[in-house]
Amino acid sequence: xxxxxxxxxxxxxxxxxxxxxxxxxxxxxxxxxxxxxxxxxxxxxxxxxxxxxxxxxxxxxxxxxxxxxxxxxxxxxxxxxxxxxxxxxxxxxxxxxxxxxxxxxxxxxxxxxxxxxxxxxxxxxxxxxxxxxxxxxxxxxxxxxxxxxxxxx
Amino acid sequence: xxxxxxxxxxxxxxxxxxxxxxxxxxxxxxxxxxxxxxxxxxxxxxxxxxxxxxxxxxxxxxxxxxxxxxxxxxxxxxxxxxxxxxxxxxxxxxxxxxxxxxxxxxxxxxxxxxxxxxxxxxxxxxxxxxxxxxxxxxxxxxxxxxxxxxxxx
Amino acid sequence: xxxxxxxxxxxxxxxxxxxxxxxxxxxxxxxxxxxxxxxxxxxxxxxxxxxxxxxxxxxxxxxxxxxxxxxxxxxxxxxxxxxxxxxxxxxxxxxxxxxxxxxxxxxxxxxxxxxxxxxxxxxxxxxxxxxxxxxxxxxxxxxxxxxxxxxxx
Amino acid sequence: xxxxxxxxxxxxxxxxxxxxxxxxxxxxxxxxxxxxxxxxxxxxxxxxxxxxxxxxxxxxxxxxxxxxxxxxxxxxxxxxxxxxxxxxxxxxxxxxxxxxxxxxxxxxxxxxxxxxxxxxxxxxxxxxxxxxxxxxxxxxxxxxxxxxxxxxx
Numbered sequence: 115x116x117x118x119x120x121x122x123x124x125x126x127x128x129x130x131x132x133x134x135x136x137x138x139x140x141x142x143x144x145x146x147x148x149x150x151x152x153x154x155x156x157x158x159x160x161x162x163x164x165x166x167x168x169x170x171x172x173x174x175x176x177x178x179x180x181x182x183x184x185x186x187x188x189x190x191x192x193x194x195x196x197x198x199x200x201x202x203x204x205x206x207x208x209x210x211x212x213x214x215x216x217x218x219x220x221x222x223x224x225x226x227x228x229x230x231x232x233x234x235x236x237x238x239x240x241x242x243x244x245x246x247x248x249x250x251x252x253x254x255x256x257x258x259x260x261x262x263x264x265x266x267x
Numbered sequence: 268x269x270x271x272x273x274x275x276x277x278x279x280x281x282x283x284x285x286x287x288x289x290x291x292x293x294x295x296x297x298x299x300x301x302x303x304x305x306x307x308x309x310x311x312x313x314x315x316x317x318x319x320x321x322x323x324x325x326x327x328x329x330x331x332x333x334x335x336x337x338x339x340x341x342x343x344x345x346x347x348x349x350x351x352x353x354x355x356x357x358x359x360x361x362x363x364x365x366x367x368x369x370x371x372x373x374x375x376x377x378x379x380x381x382x383x384x385x386x387x388x389x390x391x392x393x394x395x396x397x398x399x400x401x402x403x404x405x406x407x408x409x410x411x412x413x414x415x416x417x418x419x420x
Numbered sequence: 421x422x423x424x425x426x427x428x429x430x431x432x433x434x435x436x437x438x439x440x441x442x443x444x445x446x447x448x449x450x451x452x453x454x455x456x457x458x459x460x461x462x463x464x465x466x467x468x469x470x471x472x473x474x475x476x477x478x479x480x481x482x483x484x485x486x487x488x489x490x491x492x493x494x495x496x497x498x499x500x501x502x503x504x505x506x507x508x509x510x511x512x513x514x515x516x517x518x519x520x521x522x523x524x525x526x527x528x529x530x531x532x533x534x535x536x537x538x539x540x541x542x543x544x545x546x547x548x549x550x551x552x553x554x555x556x557x558x559x560x561x562x563x564x565x566x567x568x569x570x571x572x573x
Numbered sequence: 574x575x576x577x578x579x580x581x582x583x584x585x586x587x588x589x590x591x592x593x594x595x596x597x598x599x600x601x602x603x604x605x606x607x608x609x610x611x612x613x614x615x616x617x618x619x620x621x622x623x624x625x626x627x628x629x630x631x632x633x634x635x636x637x638x639x640x641x642x643x644x645x646x647x648x649x650x651x652x653x654x655x656x657x658x659x660x661x662x663x664x665x666x667x668x669x670x671x672x673x674x675x676x677x678x679x680x681x682x683x684x685x686x687x688x689x690x691x692x693x694x695x696x697x698x699x700x701x702x703x704x705x706x707x708x709x710x711x712x713x714x715x716x717x718x719x720x721x722x723x724x725x726x
Contacts, residue, residue, distance in 0.1 A: 118648065138467075140463065140466070140467045141298055141299065141304075141466060141467070141470055142298060142304045142463050142466055142467070144298050144299035145294055145295060145297050145298065145299070146294065146297035146298070146299070146301045146302075146352075146353055147643065148299045149299070151294075151295045151619075152615070152619065152646040152649065153295050153612065153613075153615040153619060154612075156611070156612040156615055157446065157448050157612045160446070160447060160448055160610075160611065160612060161446045161447070161448070164447055164507075168507075184606070187611040187653055188652070188653060189577065189650065189651060189652045189653065190611065190650070190651050190653075191648065191649070191650045191651075192648060192649050193648045194645075194646055194647060194648065194649075199299075200299055201470075201474075271495065291620075293616065293619070293620045294619060294620070294623055295616050295619055300490070304466075305462070305466065305493040305496065306459065306460075306462040306463045306466060307459075309458070309459040309462055310459045310599065310601050313457075313458065313459060313600060313601055314597075314599045314600070314601070317600055317660075321660075337453070339500075340500055341499070341500060342424065342497065342498060342499045342500065343458065343497070343498050343500075344495065344496070344497045345495060345496050346494070346495045347492075347493055347494060347495065354623075354627075447604055447605065447610075448604060448610045448612050450604050450605035451600055451601060451603050451604065451605070452600065452604070452605070452607045452608075452658075452659055455605075457600075457601045505605075506605055
């Protein structure tokens with residue numbers, strides 16, 4: 115199988131994940147084909163991403179500071195590699211791949227109990243000003259906070 | 268099968284519905300048992316209820332008036348009578364059963380193409396003041412508007 | 421506030437729960453009113469109920485035995501007592517209230533970090549034969565297994 | 574704003590859509606930011622795609638024929654261009670962009686009442702044999718059926 119454009123080497127790429135969030139596949143998330151419905155991988159990505167933002171302190175920044183900046187999803191991708199079934203215990207990995215002026219590129223991976231890659235993904239989040247509706251550049255402290263979480267390359 | 272406590276006579280009760288909202292069962296709403304997952308009937312109830320509120324003009328009241336009243340769900344029931352599958356065309360019936368001082372009791376029915384009852388439900392909505400957090404009585408015009416939609420008995 | 425018909429005394433009723441399942445409210449489960457959407461309490465009930473079935477060994481029975489019995493939801497209720505918001509840590513309590521010939525009545529409670537009751541619920545599950553479509557009585561060993569989990573009264 | 578890689582010219586690309594499926598944004602699909610939660614665009618894509626498959630007759634093929642081929646989602650993308658709110662009436666466009674040996678590349682667009690592009694997407698569906706788990710080539714009649722729906726270029 116060809117790899118998605120955002121993954122050069124699957125093994126190296128997977129090893130770079132340092133933050134993981136546990137998910138237990140719910141019965142209501144399966145569909146009549148008997149497996150996890152394809153729309154729910156994005157629910158897991160969002161839940162993992164927000165947990166990651168909380169852990170690095172960014173969520174608190176967004177909720178406490180006076181400027182009206184909010185995070186907006188610009189795009190989202192998911193590549194499905196292995197079927198997932200009811201009651202599986204997954205670990206959703208989240209890592210920053212790149213930090214822009216007011217955006218960030220986030221990568222995702224879902225590993226099962228055998229550490230097999232079930233699905234991968236990526237997406238851009240942009241920090242937007244509620245007032246102007248335009249991209250709101252990261253402050254120095256935010257940029258440092260974000261870069262500190264990036265994998266060493 | 269015993270009827271739910273809120274239905275005395277299923278035929279009479281079903282004939283009282285005057286407002287219907289169409290729903291086409293989505294694949295993502297099924298589960299690994301191959302049928303509509305039981306949690307989605309409440310999604311249909313909410314969608315039908317809000318459409319009903321829009322039709323009678325109450326939704327506009329809530330969104331335009333100066334007093335800060337909002338509708339809050341106090342309880343919800345669903346009774347499952349017939350299994351529902353992917354791609355079925357349902358009609359979700361919504362009717363007011365009783366109007367209280369600041370609340371209303373709403374009944375729901377889901378009919379399939381053969382007009383068979385697939386599931387029924389009921390629930391209380393309370394109008395609450397955002398300021399005091401307590402029940403906010405209907406105005407005279409709201410009460411009239413609501414009572415005008417009730418079945419003649 | 422009046423209690424739901426299935427709760428005589430809220431304190432005694434709540435103390436009877438012995439099995440709890442943790443849930444962290446997802447952002448995608450909130451709605452434009454800023455709180456947990458009312459349809460998702462039933463998702464939590466289902467996830468908690470199935471975890472409970474796994475813990476007592478019934479899920480394994482259903483999946484391994486030769487007779488074609490499956491569990492079917494007959495009805496579901498939810499009573500909303502306290503608003504729930506994004507990222508709250510809830511504990512979903514599940515207990516058997518009554519065991520019938522081929523059915524069981526299950527009660528649910530959601531407690532927040534302060535052990536406040538946020539919402540409660542109940543519902544009947546019926547064991548049905550895939551062949552006849554009718555209620556399939558519990559075996560002796562299942563009945564014992566189920567009764568062993570019931571609160572002492 | 575830069576266009577996604579799968580769109581060369583947004584106007585031409587949008588004009589190529591011939592099949593549209595209506596969607597009314599549900600309240601339960603919004604989130605605490607007050608808009609459509611980003612995970613639900615994929616629910617709309619799936620619902621539109623399956624309706625498209627039914628219209629061209631492919632769904633019936635999958636469900637009736639003796640060979641055990643099923644459609645599997647290989648990847649999915651969504652690009653968010655304009656915020657969507659509760660109760661908006663959207664039209665979800667679905668078109669085939671490319672037909673491979675056992676796969677197809679599908680494009681999606683969501684237009685609001687003013688015909689503005691709210692979000693776009695694409696994804697690959699692969700026809701897989703249930704027996705071998707490998708790609709199952711289209712038959713001649715399927716290939717013709719599929720190519721007949723593609724835009725003239």
